[in-house]
Amino acid sequence: MLLEVKGIHTMIGRFHILQGVSFGVPRGEVTVLLGRNGAGKTTTIRSIMGLSPVVRGEVRFEGEQIQSLPTHVIARKGIGYVPEDMGIFGDLTVEENLKVAMGRDDPAVSDRLAWILELFPDLKVYWRRKGGQLSGGQKQMLSIARAFVQNRSLLLIDEPSKGLAPIMVDKMVEGIRQIKERTTILLVEQNFSMAQAVGDRFVILDGGRCVHTGLMDALKEEKELQRRYLGIA
Amino acid sequence: MDIAINLIINGLATGMLLFLLAAGLTLIFGLMHVLNFAHGGLFVWGAYAGVWFYLWTGSFLAGLLGACSAGLLLGLIMERLIIQPVYGDSTRQILITLGVMLVLSEMVKVVWGPNQISVPTLNLLEGSWRIGEIVLIKYRIFVIAAGALVFALLQWLLKKTRVGLIIRAGVIHREMVESLGINVKRYFLLVFVLGAVLAALAGMLFAPYSGVIYAEMGMEYAILAFIVVVVGGLGSVSGSAMAAVMVGLSSAFMNYFLPDAALAVNMLLMAAVLLFKPSGLFGARG
Numbered sequence: 001m002l003l004e005v006k007g008i009h010t011m012i013g014r015f016h017i018l019q020g021v022s023f024g025v026p027r028g029e030v031t032v033l034l035g036r037n038g039a040g041k042t043t044t045i046r047s048i049m050g051l052s053p054v055v056r057g058e059v060r061f062e063g064e065q066i067q068s069l070p071t072h073v074i075a076r077k078g079i080g081y082v083p084e085d086m087g088i089f090g091d092l093t094v095e096e097n098l099k100v101a102m103g104r105d106d107p108a109v110s111d112r113l114a115w116i117l118e119l120f121p122d123l124k125v126y127w128r129r130k131g132g133q134l135s136g137g138q139k140q141m142l143s144i145a146r147a148f149v150q151n152r153s154l155l156l157i158d159e160p161s162k163g164l165a166p167i168m169v170d171k172m173v174e175g176i177r178q179i180k181e182r183t184t185i186l187l188v189e190q191n192f193s194m195a196q197a198v199g200d201r202f203v204i205l206d207g208g209r210c211v212h213t214g215l216m217d218a219l220k221e222e223k224e225l226q227r228r229y230l231g232i233a
Numbered sequence: 234m235d236i237a238i239n240l241i242i243n244g245l246a247t248g249m250l251l252f253l254l255a256a257g258l259t260l261i262f263g264l265m266h267v268l269n270f271a272h273g274g275l276f277v278w279g280a281y282a283g284v285w286f287y288l289w290t291g292s293f294l295a296g297l298l299g300a301c302s303a304g305l306l307l308g309l310i311m312e313r314l315i316i317q318p319v320y321g322d323s324t325r326q327i328l329i330t331l332g333v334m335l336v337l338s339e340m341v342k343v344v345w346g347p348n349q350i351s352v353p354t355l356n357l358l359e360g361s362w363r364i365g366e367i368v369l370i371k372y373r374i375f376v377i378a379a380g381a382l383v384f385a386l387l388q389w390l391l392k393k394t395r396v397g398l399i400i401r402a403g404v405i406h407r408e409m410v411e412s413l414g415i416n417v418k419r420y421f422l423l424v425f426v427l428g429a430v431l432a433a434l435a436g437m438l439f440a441p442y443s444g445v446i447y448a449e450m451g452m453e454y455a456i457l458a459f460i461v462v463v464v465g466g467l468g469s470v471s472g473s474a475m476a477a478v479m480v481g482l483s484s485a486f487m488n489y490f491l492p493d494a495a496l497a498v499n500m501l502l503m504a505a506v507l508l509f510k511p512s513g514l515f516g517a518r519g
Contacts, residue, residue: 049412075414087409089402099395100402101413150413 001060002027002154002184003048008057008067010040010047017043019208020057025154030176030185032199032216034192034230039205041188042084045156048186049081050074061154080147084158084188086139090132094123094142097131101146109149116145119178137168144175154184161191173197192232196220204229235366240485246373246442248481249380253435254458255465255473256387257428263404263468265421267316268323270330272432273455274337278303279433280446281341284352287440293355300437301430307337308429312422334451341448349447352440376438383431384474391470400424404468456496457484460503466513475515 003025010018018040025031033041046052048059050071059067066074075081089097102109117124120141126134131142140160147155160176161169169191176185176198189195195202199216206229219225226232254276261269282303287296315333319325358372391397403410403417411417439454440446457480465476480499487495506514 051408051412070416071408071411072414072416075412081412083409083412087406087412089405089409091405092398092402096398096402100398100410100415103395146413 001025002062003186004060005044005048006058006060008044008047008054008059010043010052010054012043012052017052017208018047018054021205021208021210022057023203023210023213025184025186026201027153027184029200030180030187030198031201031203032195033186033188033203033205034190034195035205036229036231037190039229040208041205042158043208044205045081045158045186045188048074048156049079075150075152078153080150080152080155080183082140082143082147082155082157082160084162086143088131088134088139088142090130092131093128094131094134095127097142098123098146098149101150108151112149112151113145116148119175120145137164137171140164140168140172141175144179148179148183152183154186155179156186158188159190160187161189161194169194192226192230235368236489238367240489241482242369242373242377244482244485245478246376246380246481247484248478249377250435250439250442251454251457251461251481252380252474252477253383253431253438254454255461255477256383256470257424257431258458259462259465259468259470259473260400260404260424261421261428262462264400264407264417264424265320266323267320267326268330269316269425269428270327270455271311271315271333271337272428272458273451273453274334275304275307275429275432275451276436276439276454277341277446277448277451278307278337279436280440280450281345281350281436283433283437284350284440284446285345287352287355287437293357293441296440297434297437300433304430304433305426307433308426309422311429312425316425334455338448338451347448349445351445352443354441354444358441372441376442379438383434387470396420396423457499460499463503464506464514466515469513469515472513472515476513 001024005021005023007020007022008018009016009020021040021044033044035041043052047054050069054067058065061077061079066077089100098113102113122138123141123145126138131139134142144157144160160172164172173194176187179185180198187199196216202214202216202219203210204212204225211229212225254272258269258272261267279300283296283300286299287293311333315329319329354372358375361371362369391401399410399415399420403420407417461473461476461480464480465472483498483502484495487498
């Protein structure tokens, strides 16, 4: 397992949001976190990233405990993050947004940049446009590209299809399929067809607990699970 | 006509001094949401330490360096010992920085005595140039030039360097910058110390401009600097520059025509901005 989450509890203010979430993310696959609104998916991602404090339990990345480390150290261990709000620096250009992530000149990073710009050519077109002026889909591409160029071994991507037009969702599916060839991904996704299109495994959260895990192919047949936890009739 | 030009020059000079104070304040708030009420204390200490060096060595340059060193030292101590422990807790920040402001002002009296100290203009910048009917006081022109130079240097730092890129990104979305593996607190220390040095520098430049320095000047100018920061938009350096010129000019004209209402007009300006455009007149988008 590249990432292991073991019985984590996370409080937000006085709300006990995660009540013992456990699951693993195997290397080289796409694991999808599913569940209704408020199930704790985003909080799980933020807890892994060190943005919401884990009060109990542990998070292991490549075998090492990371749950009490500051966010920037967790990132440097090899975890990239694409937040739900995409975290675009609105007053910075597309180029500058990527430069914040890229640091010093490094040929490996330049190669990854060239690769991701092939995948998301819109970013090349709007290279000098400010992040705040991009469409929702372009912002999503920029946010994913920014996390990808850093060469992290795990990418946490929170709802990449949120608010996107169907044609953009298709592009996003294709993008994530390509990226998964190079990086392990933990994905939060409400759009079940997208989750099925890109996911290898699933984890279903409900009420701050992990209620089911398994292979995505098996979930397709589990109509009862889909109805109960995902609201799919 | 010559009155108007004189007032404009006064206003610009005051504006530049306010800009030096406000630049640090606005970045400190923008990056870490810390309202530093002790900023005026750095202004006073810059002035006193600088003037002390200036009178001791007879060199204005030594005075400027002394002021900057005082700002550097105090900035480092304040960030490490006083601001670090109260990150993310705005009530404690306000109380502790206000307390530090009072301590710094009173300490000036302990070290240099309670009376105001008069400061001579340096020989090189004494007197004025005359162009036709217009009299240009050299030291005021110098202050304006110094402020413009600092503004240009700050723009270069923010727009052309990696440090500046990270500061700008951090002002917009600090959590995201941390998620990209960057230790924002380290950059904040840098910004805080830079702000402290600029405040101290402003204090030293102010000294020969006003002719006297006194312990209460910190509070007076800090209030104006806060007005500038709010009017310019929290976190925006170029917004602060424009607002500083605006507040400086309004102070100069009001002080000439209706001195009793000078501060009130600027306060009203701030209140209007807070009511109708809280992001500031020139605020950057988040």
